[in-house]
Amino acid sequence: MYSPTPADWHEANRAHWDERVPLHTAGDFYDLDAFRAGQDPLRDFEIAEVGDVSGRSLLHLQCHIGLDTLSWARHGADRVVGLDFSAPAVDIARGLARELGLGQDRAAFVAADVYDAATAVPDPSYDIVYTGVGALCWLPDIGRWAETAASLVAPGGFLYLSEFHPLTDVLDDETGSRITYDYFARDAWIEERPGSYAAEGAEFVHNRRVEWQHPVGEVVSALAAAGLRIEFLHEHDVSLFRRFGCFERRDGYFRYPADRPRIPLMYSVRARKD
Numbered sequence: 001m002y003s004p005t006p007a008d009w010h011e012a013n014r015a016h017w018d019e020r021v022p023l024h025t026a027g028d029f030y031d032l033d034a035f036r037a038g039q040d041p042l043r044d045f046e047i048a049e050v051g052d053v054s055g056r057s058l059l060h061l062q063c064h065i066g067l068d069t070l071s072w073a074r075h076g077a078d079r080v081v082g083l084d085f086s087a088p089a090v091d092i093a094r095g096l097a098r099e100l101g102l103g104q105d106r107a108a109f110v111a112a113d114v115y116d117a118a119t120a121v122p123d124p125s126y127d128i129v130y131t132g133v134g135a136l137c138w139l140p141d142i143g144r145w146a147e148t149a150a151s152l153v154a155p156g157g158f159l160y161l162s163e164f165h166p167l168t169d170v171l172d173d174e175t176g177s178r179i180t181y182d183y184f185a186r187d188a189w190i191e192e193r194p195g196s197y198a199a200e201g202a203e204f205v206h207n208r209r210v211e212w213q214h215p216v217g218e219v220v221s222a223l224a225a226a227g228l229r230i231e232f233l234h235e236h237d238v239s240l241f242r243r244f245g246c247f248e249r250r251d252g253y254f255r256y257p258a259d260r261p262r263i264p265l266m267y268s269v270r271a272r273k274d
Contacts, residue, residue, distance in 0.1 A: 002187040005140055009188065009210040010113070013138055014085055016209045021065065021088040029197070030067060036099060040074070041067045045236060046162050049268055053077040056127040059152055061114050062135035066093025066107075070100060072130065073107050080107050081121050087111040115144055118151050125154035132163040132268075133240065134197075137211040140188070142222045150226035150273065158272040159228060161219070165235065165264040168243055169213050176244030176256070185213055197241050216267060228271035235264035 006012070024030050035041065054076035060069040063082030070093070073080045084090050090111040097107040112120035114135075129152050139145050153159050170181040192208040216233070224230055238253035243265065247254040256262055 003190045005188045012208050015206040017086040018088050019204050019206045025092055040071055042071045050160050058128040059126040061131040065089050082109045083117055085113045117148055127154050127157040129153050129159045132161045136214050140212050142214050146222035146226040150228050153273040158270050161269045165267050166213050166215055174245040223271045231270045231272055234268045236266040237262040239265040
């Protein structure tokens with residue numbers, strides 16, 4: 001339900017994520033054994049749109065347990081840094097880096113709030129600032145996020161955002177065909193239900209979470225206002241999880257059935273600092 005932002009939104013969200021880390025590391029959704037064996041969790045369109053990362057530094061904001069972060073190191077990034085507000089998630093990421101033989105000079109992880117990233121990460125700027133995939137909905141102020149992220153992009157570098165399309169947030173959960181919610185809502189969405197996208201129906205103590213909708217235009221405008229030049233905005237007709245009950249899994253993604261009209265389910269933005 002929509003509601004004014006509660007005072008404890010940050011604490012509620014962090015408790016929500018902290019409690020889900022053990023399940024995420026043990027379950028099939030992230031499949032850490034497959035990752036250790038070399039499986040690449042990055043999406044094909046992300047690899048193509050980011051391009052060659054060889055010899056470059058990369059900062060991953062809101063990195064969760066660090067699989068995407070470490071994958072960029074596997075793709076040749078000279079140094080990767082991941083930041084997340086969940087200390088248990090960061091502990092897992094650090095352990096995985098050690099297992100892969102990546103020292104602090106190649107892969108470092110920081111437990112801090114994304115709004116504090118400029119003072120929390122070890123370097124003043126990075127060739128690539130990478131973020132997204134379910135990250136922006138946890139932030140109340142996109143302008144502040146864009147300013148923080150842009151401040152960490154080195155001159156000549158770029159920010160790359162890969163995110164779920166906010167259009168999916170206004171549709172009914174079962175069929176994904178009826179407009180049910182307000183695309184331009186600015187109040188917080190407060191929900192309390194068990195489970196996780198990585199394990200539906202799992203029982204937890206901390207089920208309350210606070211999220212916000214951010215229309216694509218708001219996100220792109222915030223990045224431009226922060227001094228970045230938008231190079232592209234791409235929309236994608238695929239999702240990474242069963243967002244709607246009617247979704248089918250094809251080619252490694254979740255999609256509408258083949259006989260259904262398509263809408264954008266994800267989007268990606270690259271914005272450069274000249």
